[in-house]
Amino acid sequence: xxxxxxxxxxxxxxxxxxxxxxxxxxxxxxxxxxxxxxxxxxxxxxxxxxxxxxxxxxxxxxxxxxxxxxxxxxxxxxxxxxxxxxxxxxxxxxxxxxxxxxxxxxxxxxxxxxxxxxxxxxxxxxxxxxxxxxxxxxxxxxxxxxxxxxxxxxxxxxxx
Numbered sequence: 001x002x003x004x005x006x007x008x009x010x011x012x013x014x015x016x017x018x019x020x021x022x023x024x025x026x027x028x029x030x031x032x033x034x035x036x037x038x039x040x041x042x043x044x045x046x047x048x049x050x051x052x053x054x055x056x057x058x059x060x061x062x063x064x065x066x067x068x069x070x071x072x073x074x075x076x077x078x079x080x081x082x083x084x085x086x087x088x089x090x091x092x093x094x095x096x097x098x099x100x101x102x103x104x105x106x107x108x109x110x111x112x113x114x115x116x117x118x119x120x121x122x123x124x125x126x127x128x129x130x131x132x133x134x135x136x137x138x139x140x141x142x143x144x145x146x147x148x149x150x151x152x153x154x155x156x157x158x159x160x
Contacts, residue, residue, distance in 0.1 A: 059080050059081070059082040059155060060080075061080060061151060061155070062080065062151050062152035062153045062154050062155050063078060063079070063080055063081055063126070063134070063136065063151075063152050063154060063155060063156070064078070064079045064080045064149055064150065064151045064152070065077070065078055065079075065124060065136070065139060065140065065149065065150050065152070066079070066147075066148070066149040066150075067140065067144065067146055067147070067148060067149075067150075068146055068147060069112070069146055070146065071116055071118050072114055072115070072116055073112060073114060074092070074112060074113045074114075074115070074117050074118075075106060075110050075111075075112045076090070076092075076103065076110065076111050076112070076113075076124070077108075077109055077110050078090070078109050078110075078111065078124075078126065079109065080151075080155075081109070081126075081128065081156060082155050082156045082157070082158055083128050083130055083132050083156030083157055083158060083159050084128045084129040084130035084132075084156075084159050085128070085159075086109075086128060086129045087105075087109060087111070087126055087127070087128055087129070088127045088128055088129045089102070089126075089127045090102075090103045090105075090111045090124060090125070090126050090127070091103060091124065091125040092113050092115070092117065092122055092123070092124055092125075093122070093123045093124075093125070094115075094117055094120040094121065094122055094123075095120060095121035095122075095123075095138065095142070096120065100125055101113060101115055118146075119142060119143055119144060119145075120142060121138050121140060121141055121142040122138070122139065122140035122144075123135065123136060123137045123138055123139060123140075124136045124139060124140075128156055130159050132156050132157060134154050134156060136152045136154055139152045
């Protein structure tokens with residue numbers, strides 16, 4: 001039954017010489033190591049020996065910011081982030097302030113601020129988990145409304 005459900009995986013495994021004899025799984029549970037190798041091989045994440053590899057994450061264009069929420073709750077979704085791809089910290093600054101205000105991770109790539117920022121020109125300072133920091137100066141123009149997305153011309157360098 002397992003082979004019938006995952007027939008394409010069995011074909012991928014057989015095509016690349018990966019056998020299930022090294023698996024310690026019982027017949028009632030799927031062979032975990034082989035399944036991971038077959039899946040990676042099928043989707044291009046492994047070579048013919050079954051060795052797992054990495055695929056570089058190339059992004060086109062700059063980092064994007066989508067603002068949702070309401071007057072005292074600004075939820076910013078950050079997308080198209082190259083480099084490590086995950087954000088470690090984020091700060092916001094309005095044009096009428098000299099100070100950066102830290103934002104808090106809300107969920108996923110969404111960060112929030114409880115400050116009144118509605119319609120103000122905004123800058124963001126973003127640090128990703130590999131240590132790179134970029135400042136997106138005035139990336140959000142004055143007069144913006146919730147639900148709008150703004151693209152920058154800046155992008156993080158690919159991680160080594």
